[in-house]
Amino acid sequence: MDVQKKIKKTMIALAGNPNSGKTTVFNSMTGGRQHVGNWPGVTVEKKEGKFTQNTHEITVVDLPGIYSLTAYSIDERIARDFLLREKPDAVVVVVDASNLERNLYLVTQLLELGSNVVLDLNMMDVVRNKGLEIDTSKLSAVLGIPVIETVAHQGEGIEKLKETIVEISGEKADSFRIDYDQDIESEIEAVQNAVTLPGYPSRWVAIKLLEGDAEILERVADSNAESVVLESQAKLERHLGYDLETAFVERRYAFLSGLVKESTRKRLGLAERLDMSDRIDRILVNRYLGIPIFLAMMWLVFQLVFTLGAPLADGIDSFIGWFGEAVSSGIEGVKGPKWLSSLLSDGIIGGVGSVLVFLPNIMLLFLAIAILEASGYMARAAFVMDRFMHALGLHGKSFIPMLLGFGCNIPGIMATRTLESEKDRILTILVNPLMSCSARLPIYVLFAGAFFSKSQGLVIFSLYLMGIVLAVVVARIFKSIFFKGEVAPLIMELPPYRLPTIKGVFIHMWERSSLFLRKAGSIIFLGVVLIWFLASLPLGAEYASEQSLIGKLGSLFTPLLEPAGFGFWQAGVALLFGILAKEVVVGTLGTLYGVEEAGLTSVIQAHFTALSAYAFMVMALVYIPCIAAIATIKRETGWKWTGLAVGYSLVLGWFLAVLIYQMGVLFMALR
């Protein structure tokens, strides 16, 4: 019987260098949705897809793009840990066939680890256009693994790849070894005899230890082993006359360049030439033009985001208003309890809705960033900004997370996973909330519009700038306290310029925007309900009035806020609500003063002065990351750093607000 046929379940992993087309292979194998991107952060979570071939059900795990199995960044560690611990039935390595030698480096590392590898020579179209010929049977014979040619974006060769996966999965890999010369080999043997690490091939462990892999050494945790390794290393370096890491690299590449030479043939003599891409690079990273071009790009991006975004945001805003009304009148219509209608319309719809209003702006910003990334410009921008980032004690690679932060800090924080240095990563995360995310803009728009109508743009710009300046100062201070030492060296690949595909760009935009949407659906939802209770209790108190729990809580903070010029309970409550999501501050003030957003301007003009309004905006910029950002920081760094992020921003925000207000009162006779 057909139904009785046993379905064999298999798990395979997909590995490869960044920009090798791995994600496209994944998509065409599984029909799964994922994007082709250049900037890391692409595979933020473990992506899985499935396909069935005859009686086999194959689960494909898409690993982050990596160059080697030495864990330099979190992405590489994720990939390596997965391969070592989960031991997939097969590993498909996707390589850019037009750059064979470099890509095969990762392949040899996997083979040394004993993985059951299928080699996928992708981008064969590029190879053919370049006039190159690859002898796949020779590659296959020397490496002892099946080799399949594909052109993933046209689906060419994918069927063959699937068949091969089914054929070989679960088989034991042929043993593969690179011969490292007698001197090194005898020390490998010595270490192999002295050290054991259950579950890992002993030769691989010995090689990694000799190469100085700190993580493996830690895992071995045997002082005797450590001394054996150190002794072997010292002995070898004396013999070789130079460092061991170079020795290993040279031997591997000696093997690889020989292999590539034997198995490829150039039909045309195509010398590397000064091509178009070089010319573009010379302009985009030019010492005089680089920064102006970058600033012009940013200006364009923000124009796009705000001119296109504003009408869309208004549309969502009025829809939410209408929806809340409709729900509450619906409940009153069926004589439903009043608290329910209040919970639904004031609490949930109003609260979550005020977050959703930002969706158009955020999606447009991420769309623009996705286009910049896919075209190859973003890596150049990071490169141009390298010098500026040094002012923060970081380097160019930290720039992209910062830029993303202007949209929403959550994807910004998540994008730090590609940084090699843990110090850099934590530092980048700590200052990321100082990048004024789009949720803070409505606060500025309201207050700057009410008090600085003539120079509204300038005032808002000053706040963005202040965020950046504070990031520089805070980063330098933290660097000198917690992360002493030199800036980790900048090494980043600059991907080739490409025309972005519509599908790729939209999928990328959606992946980042959905991080923001998920926060609206989960954390903010819970927070909104909690705050609604605080605003409604005790029974009988008017919603969000001074007598409600939240009003009392707000009053507690008034003495603290007094020196900053806004010592009234409404301001305290608005800031409390703002921890949920900064944009909630505006809506809260509306609720507390019992006016629609249109009437809010005159109400705050009555309560604030120009000076205290500016102090309030600064407070709103700095005082604390929103709940969702705090949760993300916790997940990425742990409690200790999260505590620091929350603590320093609270203190700094309050201190600056007070400082600005008091200086204004003292020196400029303002109130």
Add this chain to the structure above:
Amino acid sequence: MPLSMVRPGQRVRIEEIRGGRGLIGKLASMGFYPGVEIRVVSNRPGPLIVSRDGVKLGLGYGMAHRILVYPVS
């Protein structure tokens, strides 16, 4: 001479990488190791761009200072 001193457009061969732990391996995994011929695409104050067979790498100035190269004709 250090890579940091090479003018744009010039071809050089990597002689030695005086990196700290891990740097040599990191660069090697990206296809840059002693013996390969590279071209300097851009070298302004600050980081520079090098290219090998069309693969481009952005390198910090400090890093480039520790890569020793010699010119090839």
